[in-house]
Amino acid sequence: MVDRLPANEAIIVCAQDLLARLDDVTVQLSKQLAGSVPEFFEDEDLVREVEASAYGNVAAMLSVFRAENTAEDVPIRAEVTAFASAVARRQIPLESLIQAYRVGQTLFSRLWMDVLAEHISDQLVFIEALHRSFDELNIYLDRVVAQLIGDYERERERWLRGEAARRAALVGRLLRGDPMPIDHASRQLDHDLRAPQTALVAWTASHGEVERQLAALETRLAAVASGAGVSRMLMLPAGTxxxxxxxxxxxxxxxxxxxGGKPDDPEVLVAAGQTVHGDDAFRISHEQALRARHVVSHMISPAPLTLHADVATVALLANDYDEARRFVSRTLGDLACRTAIAAQLRETLRVFLQEGGSTRQASERLFMHRNTVLYRLRRAEELIGVPLDKRRLAVELALLFVDTFGDEMLPPDSPFEANFVDGADEQAIAPTEGI
Structure with missing residues (x-):
């Protein structure tokens, strides 16, 4: 409690507390905002920009509450102004942007009141701290909204008049599958739509400097294409x-x-669809690239470039990650544990299945004695609780999920501790033809 402190010092203490949880607060506010302004949460790119903007606004206000700046002078962060550009480029109405700030102000105000109430029990100190901080909050938000309105209108004017808007509109029609003369569209885009198509998506975290971000994305895509022996491609910004x-x-x-897996900028990630032939190849390959990107977004340490061909099975089945976790837990039973021993057993089983059920090939690939492989397979089957030949496909899929997404696919608790001795007595383990 900070009741013995003046209101301004109590505000500083409360702001320090909130600053320590800034990342969690940003995610919390963004999720709450999704229910009131759903058009900002219809694609993953804009969701990240919403979160970046929320982070920038909360960080700015906390610097005011911590007496590092005044509400009149605190800089409006780049990721905040970039959000207005992203909204304008998607042709989302200005009213939606303003509504988002109204809702965001309400959500942050409630959160801030809770923090003050948690630290201040003296009613007079609480009320004074509330009045002071809300006055500062209103001054800051008036400045932000005024600037964003100007930024939005300027960006919308530039976007609507530019060639990018025409190209984006044409690409949008192609991705929707609208009927159109293909040869005419090819000329407009300077891109042969009758040829096989391979789509790519490049993205990076939003840092607010829009031109720098887009330049980095273009450079990365050009490097990927050049490495594959391709001299030109059609590129189109999708947000900032x-x-x-x-x-x-x-x-x-x-x-x-x-x-393409050797980036100059490690913050830029790329996902690529497969090479598709036919009239709808432009759209199909793009959708594959987006699915691959969706998989990458749930990986702990993704590769710089991910091919849809390498994650196609996971992409097909991983639309619901909560259900995927439940599927892994149900399928693997006690083998779905976050222990080093369980991980060894899962890896042995995964390699065995990849090698077509051959213990000889699995042992060669794992550099271990065949009897050790047999022992591990029997132990894994015991923990799964069902004969492997009855649930082979489900087990392969569950192991694929764990291999792709890591321990995030496993239950948080690890009740199983195996009495497992690697390299068990070969005489005690007679080879079994069924495995």
Whole structure:
């Protein structure tokens, strides 16, 4: 409690407390905002920009509450102003942007009142701290909204008049599957739509400096294409921290991963669809790239470039990650534990299944004696609780989820502690033909 402190010092203490949980607070506010302004949460790119903007606004207000700045002078952070540009480029109405700030002000005010109430029990100190902080909050938000309105209108004017808007509108029609003369669209985009199509999506965290972000994305995509022996591609910004691209024609897609996995900027990630033939190839490959990106967004340590071909099975089944976790837990039973021993057993089982059920090939790949592989397989089967040959496909899928997303797919508790001795007595373990 800070009842013995003056209101201004009590505000500083409360702001320090909230600053320590700033990341969690940002996510909490963004999730609450989603229910009131759903148009900002219809794609992953805009969700990240909402979170970045919320982070910037809360961080600015906490610097005011901590007496580092005044509400009249605190800088409006770059990620806050970038959000207005992103909204304008998506042609979301200005009223939605203003509504978002009204809702955000209400949500933050409630949160701040809770923090003050938690630390201040003296009613007079609480009321004075509330009045002072709310006065500062209103001054800051008036400044922000006024600037964002101007930024939004300028960006919308530039966007609507520019070539980017025409190209974006045409690409949007192609992605919706609208009927149109393909040759005419190819000329408008300077891109051969009759050729096979390979789509890419590049993205980075929003840092607010829009031109720098877009330049980094273009550079990364150009490097990926160049590494695969491609000299040109169609590129289109999708917001302020995402770039879409398409390569027309046949080329060695394996070189995308071989040469494209060495980025100059490690913050830029790329997902690539498969090379698709046919009238709807432009849309299909793009949707594959987006699915691959969706998988990447749930990985703990994703590769710089991810091919849809490498994650196609997971992408097909992983629309509901909560259900995926439940599926893993149900399927693997006690083998779904966050222990080193369980991880060893899962890896042995995964390799065994990948090698077509051959213990000889699995032992060679794992560099261990075949009897050790047999012992581990029997132990894994015991923990699963069901004969492997009855649930083989489900077990393979569950192991694939764990291999792709790591321990996040496993239950948080690890009740199982195996009495497991690696390299068990070979005489005690007679080989079994069924495994």
């Amino acid at each position: 921290c995402t770039m879409w691209a398409w390569i027309a024609g046949e080329f060695d897609t394996e070189r995308l991963a071989d040469d």
